[in-house]
Amino acid sequence: MNDSPTLVAVAMALSLLLGTVFLGYLVSLVVCFVRNRAQPPGDHTQFEWHILVPCLNEAAVVGESLRRLRSEFPTLHIWAIDDDSDDATADIIRAHQKNDIRIHLVARRAPHARTGKGDALNAAYQALCDWLPDGLSPDRVIVGVFDADGVPAPGLLDTIAADHLFGSQDVAAVQIEVRMLNRDEQHPVPGAGRLRNLAARTLVRMQDMEFRTTGAAVQLGRRATRTVALGGNGQFARLSALHAVSDDLGPWGSSLLEDYELGLRLKLAGHNSAFTRDTWVGQEALWSLRQLLTQRVRWGQGTMQCVRYMPHVWRSRTMTTAGVLEIAYSVFQPWFQLFASILYPLLLMLLVLRYAAHPEVINSFLADGGWGLLPAYFVFGVAQFGLWGPLYWRRCEPQAGFWRSLGWGFAYSAYIWLYWIATWRALARFTDGRNTWAKTRRNAEIAAIHEARAGS
Incomplete structure (x- = not known):
């Protein structure tokens, strides 16, 4: 892995590049958010x-x-x-x-x-x-x-x-x-x-x-x-x-x-x-x-x-x-999400397969500084979304408290994954030509349905 690029290295480099670009975009959004003032x-x-x-x-x-x-x-x-x-x-x-x-x-x-x-x-x-x-x-x-x-x-x-x-x-x-x-x-x-x-x-x-x-x-x-x-x-x-x-x-x-x-x-x-x-x-x-x-x-x-x-x-x-x-x-964001939902699991799978076949190569790669990518992936995968918890506390819900905002930030990092699921479902409907409007039920309607089922 040290001498020639491999599929694993290329995938890691590509994912890191995409993460870096998104991080720059994220910083610009945070700046816009905190600088906003009432008129x-x-x-x-x-x-x-x-x-x-x-x-x-x-x-x-x-x-x-x-x-x-x-x-x-x-x-x-x-x-x-x-x-x-x-x-x-x-x-x-x-x-x-x-x-x-x-x-x-x-x-x-x-x-x-x-x-x-x-x-x-x-x-x-x-x-x-x-x-x-x-x-x-x-x-x-x-x-x-x-x-x-x-x-x-x-x-x-x-x-x-x-x-x-x-x-x-x-x-x-x-x-x-x-x-x-x-x-x-x-x-x-x-x-x-x-x-x-x-x-x-x-x-x-x-x-x-x-x-x-x-x-x-x-x-x-x-x-x-x-x-x-x-x-x-x-x-x-x-x-x-x-x-x-x-x-x-x-x-x-x-x-x-x-x-x-x-x-x-x-x-x-x-x-x-x-x-x-x-x-x-x-x-x-x-x-x-x-x-x-x-x-x-x-x-x-x-x-x-x-x-x-x-x-x-x-x-x-x-x-x-x-x-x-x-x-x-x-407009192309759903397509980017589809690509990312393939890239990151593929990277993980390649790493696991590579380690199973050549554990000494992966160990050498990590020893030579590859371990530094692990915190980078944590930052890109969790912290980039988790930071919105404290920002939400400071700018929107000041009565909530800092520690609760940290919990919200971690939960938000998991919540974002719902978009990957929704995007794949959207792709299935898009390719099938299903364009019917699916109205979202009110919470009261859902509760009434649950009560009716429980009582039957």
Whole structure:
């Protein structure tokens, strides 16, 4: 092994190179994250606000969400989209609509319903455009998207009306931070034991960490490349920008990641998006591993579907080289994960086989300094993700304590492996051409199913 390169050495060198590149990227994200500072709010009365709320079997949460939004933001219009629900979702929306002219029901029925979130949002977009009076400047109309269980932060509209956000004509869309509402719930699984609730509690916490640290850091880094992405919850866009990217169906595309796809469309049309941590929208984290994987498989497959935009990105005259590279990295990330999920196990297998056949060669390699790669792999494999635990404590949850944050960091290192599983499942669906929208069940629905099974 000392005299000539071997497959093991090449694999180790390649994995170390990839790890080093990623470490540099990680450092840049951490710098963006810790340097971020809050900015003064603006005046939301300078704009007209409309929120689109897609609903499929959301009877458990939609009523409270409508009351909350109308109470917190009296001038807000809400467009609740019933996507042919089986439960009382539509009836609940109609009951609120009777007493409030700012609540609008967009009813979709089979066979034109349940064809994807993008189609549902496009239906609401068309209804909104038909309803708006002539002569209203679309630059001053802001359209947002909330999940049916979304809980907005107080003062949200003033925050995103700030001079550096919608107060600037350079900004066409804004994505706000997403937080998990049930992150402090001690018994997320009703009737389950300690270990089950510990696992569920940790899974919920990891989702909150993911959105508020790594997810936020990536978005903050995208400010420099002007490629901020939009998410499914807490996205806002000027109506004029939505008009600019609309096709015959509307501005949202048909991929399973319609939010990111909209951001790509806006960028290709020359529009700029912004991200802020100064405000947030809360949503329910999933404590069911099966439901979480279903969600992440959908995200992974949706990202794969967005590869079709890359020829347009490469030919774009409105993007910088850095912007093109950032989008390419984001779009091809599932493919990188597939490659890494093969490379690292292959490396381990080769090392084991090599040691079994020639233990003296491996021992010599380690004695000559090869042992130094072991802590390097620990840093790349664990510490690069584990450091987000203390950062999450310092920047997001200061009451948690340092030692608990270390535990969260180690748990987050394991949590990241879920993406490898989800990406392989996404690849299977992608290659089979299965593009159906798999809706994520609410925790209350899952608990009810478990109770029904236990009682039968």
